[in-house]
Amino acid sequence: MSFQRVLEYAHKLVEERTNQGDIVVDATLGNGNDTLFLAKLVGDSGRVYGFDVQREAIAKTIAKLKIDNLDSRVECIEASHEYIDKWVKEPVTAAMFNLGYLPGSDKSITTKPQTTIKAIEILLKLLKVGGVITLVLYIGHDGGAEAAEVEKYLQTLPQKKYAVIKYRFLNQVHNPPFLIAIEKIRE
């Protein structure tokens, strides 16, 4: 028994709310780990919409999905997540973000607070009551500026409509990622 790690916690929050047949979003494909996790959750009748601005991330994700023969459950879209609602029109049960840059890739291409916040605003509208948005925030790439700006924005969400939690390890060196999660309580 030990405290849940940040990524495990994000997965737990999504898993306990998502059922087969649901529509979910991976807002930052990256290496495709969350996409694979989501594709398993929604089953054959569900759908994952995955976004990334980097073609490399799309390719990595599709390759990973093909191993488990799950690529038909996922629509990979080479676009910024600020345009999510051009593709996603249905109510969404869960959306996942990893904020920062694609590990092992071009460190100058990172998520940006303005577009991240825009994507969150769109997803808050699409989100079902009881649905969840998870954000794993890395603070290495910009000294924590993006994380601070996103956190400041989320503090302003009305508590009657949304619950927002933050989960982090306090005593780790090397700026470990932390988790923020948003649940829609009512429309």
Add this chain to the structure above:
Amino acid sequence: MSFQRVLEYAHKLVEERTNQGDIVVDATLGNGNDTLFLAKLVGDSGRVYGFDVQREAIAKTIAKLKIDNLDSRVECIEASHEYIDKWVKEPVTAAMFNLGYLPGSDKSITTKPQTTIKAIEILLKLLKVGGVITLVLYIGHDGGAEAAEVEKYLQTLPQKKYAVIKYRFLNQVHNPPFLIAIEKIRE
């Protein structure tokens, strides 16, 4: 399904680590709610040591325990938690703190960062590997000064020996309490 509240989370972390027969500590009896919770967990063969500087808290706690006929499992000690090791000599599985003042009581009597930190240091030595200390921090009584000082101290704990997590709601008005929990990873 909704995000766990701070008190629920503290109870969950203690519950999943504590077995019948264990020794546990309620470092701040208050109204006796955590004491009752702990007394149920440890069973007839276990032992709860409860501390409070206020006689009123001791009396309220004993009255609460008597209702469920659990008062024989608890030793209530009218003393500051900075002297825990004068009474507790055995390895401890869990310890719980509520930092602030006793609700509905004299608001000038609150926990203090220096004595809280001293109590934590003692408990870290008594704690079993895999054991947990939970702190629910209220920030109304002093504008958050105690919480900030305790948090700063906990950030310095070596990560090879201890994991320290913080769990809080970001978008609630009126300074809701937040949770810090410490797990001993190794001696």
